[in-house]
Amino acid sequence: MIEVRGLTKRYGDKLAVDDLTFTVQPGIVTGFLGPNGAGKSTTMRMILGLDAPTSGTATVNGRPYRDYSAPLREVGALLEARSAHPARSAYHHLLAVAQTSGIRKSRVDEVMDAVGLREAGRRRSGRFSLGMGQRLAIATALLGDPRTIILDEPLNGLDTEGIRWVRSLLRSLAAEGRTVFVSSHLMNEMSVTAEHLIVIGRGRLIADTSITDFIAHASRATVRVRATNPGALAAVLHGPDVTVSAGPDGELIVAGLSTDQVGTVARAAGITVLELAAQQASLEEAFTTMTQDAVEYRAPVTEGAQR
Amino acid sequence: MTPLTEPTLSAAPAVPAYRLPQRVTLPRVIRSEWTKLRSLPSTLWLLLTTVVLVIGGGLLAALLQLSSLPRGHAAIAAFDPTGLSLTGVGLAELTAGALGVLLVTGEYGTGQIKLTFTAVPRRLPMLWGKTVAMVLAVLTVSVAATLTAFFATQAILAPHHLSTTLGHPGVARAVIGSALFLTAVALLGLAMGAVLRNTAGAICTLFGVLYGLTIAVGFLPGHISDEIRNYLPENVGSRLASVHLPAGALGPWTGFGLFCLYTVAVLGLAAWLLRRRDA
Secondary structure, X not given: OEEEEEEEEXXXXXXXXXXXXXXXXXXXXXEEEXXXXXOHHHHHHHHOOOOOOOEEEEEEOOEOHHHOOOHHHHEEEEOOOOOOOOOOEHHHHHHHHXXXXXXXXXXXXHHHHHOOOOOOOOOEHHHOOHHHHHXXXXXXXXXXXXXXXXXXXXXXXXOHHHHHHHHHHHHHHHHOOOEEEEEEOXXXXXXXXXXXXXXXXXXXXXXXXXXXXXXXXXXXXXXXXXXXXXXXXXXXXOOOOOEEEEOOOOOEXXXXXXXXXXXXXXXXXXXXXXXXXXXXXXXXXXXXXXXXXXXXXXOOOOHXXXX | OOOOOOOOOOOOOOOOOOOOOOOOOHHHHHHHHHHHHHOOHHHHHHHHHHHHHHHHHHHHHHHHHHOOOOOOHHHHHHOOHHHHHOOOHHHHHHHHHHHHHHHHHHHHHHOHHHHHHHHOOOOHXXXXXXXXXXXXXXXXXXXXXXXXXXXXXXXXXXXXXOOOOOOOOOHHHHHHHHHHHHHHHHHHHHHHHHHHOOHXXXXXXXXXXXXXXXXXXXXXXXXXXXXXXXXXXXXXXXXXXXXXOOOOOOOHHHHHHHHHHHXXXXXXXXXXXXXXXXX
16 A cells, blocks of 8 residues: 655745645556656655655555665566666666565566566667566566555557556556556556546646546536537527537537437427537546646647637 | 567466565675676776776886886886886776766666665665675776786896886785775775766766866965875875885875775765765
8 A cells, every 4th residue: 555645845946746645555556647747757756765755755555665674575666668777688687676685586587487578688678679678677666576566657658569468467466466556647548457546737636536437527428419500509408507619610519418308409499400429528538628727838829829 | 680579478477476585685785786787798898998907008018118128226226117017007097987987877877776776775785785896896806907917017027137026015015005096996986976976977076086186286386286285086095006105295005094085985975965865
């Protein structure tokens, strides 16, 4: 279990992480979602004792990570896709990490086999493809058979097969009762990997929810309708929970009514419906809407583009 | 070079359990740092270059000397065959120092340091582990190199009755002292690398401290500059490596002790910063 309480990190006058409080439970995959620059990596570094928080605490299974005498038994971490010295072989990279904790050589072979790197183990890791580098990082995280796994963007740059592989690995690790905490900036990626979501934007907590609840709340269904007289249709569609907005091509986007209801209302008002379709907002859209206000590096609209 | 092929992966990777105890201890961290040191081509090359410079420098100096052998009692009395054999040590300071720097800054430059600190969250054992591993490697290699340079050079000088032996006063001290000095320079490099965390910055600072200071002090008025020069790192450290010492300066072991004190001060600063800074 990872517990983060009032965690804050300030760089000069900039708040990278702003009073974050959340708990990551064992036994499930928890996604840590937020746009780039939202503070995900900083939070993970503070959990691992790499960066000192300005205020607040982060503990792993009840203690600050730095206090553990057998740290690799506690947490396996992947912080960067490339965290191995490029001139060192994958085998020696893993061996050096293992030796700090007295982990046996046979274990190094074991994790290399598990990630499919045995053949390439003697080669310099700098020659690895991004996917193989990612697998070496995952092998490193698994060395100590840790109770908690913290991975920062483990799916970045992986091909479809690699993504599927990491996903099934994360699920099986969680099924074994481990705490699995995985960050990503892509909603779709997380929606099929994680069971629980912690969403942050600009260092602040936006949502701490199960993935099913998130999908139910975030992706509100809408109805797209094109009619001969959109103004009249908009007027008759009015209701307490209904919002009607104009689409780009003169069609109406209706929230709060089903296609059946819209069709019935239109017929009753004598308006000819030319097109009627249910729309499901994608999770990616929902996530974008949710974090929009919190996105830090939004592309500035230039004067020229406005005109 | 054949391109690396992506190995195919099973759908559900199996990671066996590992239940043996795994405490972080200083001896274990030293082993880890030893593995890191010996598995990097750059450190091995720098060690090899250090050896080549020490031995090659001595041999070259001896061979050049053959064309202008000292004549007359005064010239022969002033001739320093030990110093001649250790000519290459001055150059080897550069590679030994760079080796020390790279052992630390190489980790910061590649992102490896975060992983190292995740494995050794208390951080200080890493610094001591690197220190021990590097001192072992550099000292062993340097002693072998200075002894080889000494014997090879004396073999060249022997037919001309100019050679000396390790039994002469100060000779063994200078030969072994050169190796100790190279090791101390490497350690100063390591400490500077740990303070500055940047290869170029640390190497420039190291050489600035070793050589730049001597040049800068030269701009001061004569008597002040002479006085300060007696305490500059390169001057005090290299005193252990000379048989004949100019009068009025620190003794060989006092000088080397002062150099070690400078090094320990920088290492102490590195340790203090290591605990406090974000990785």
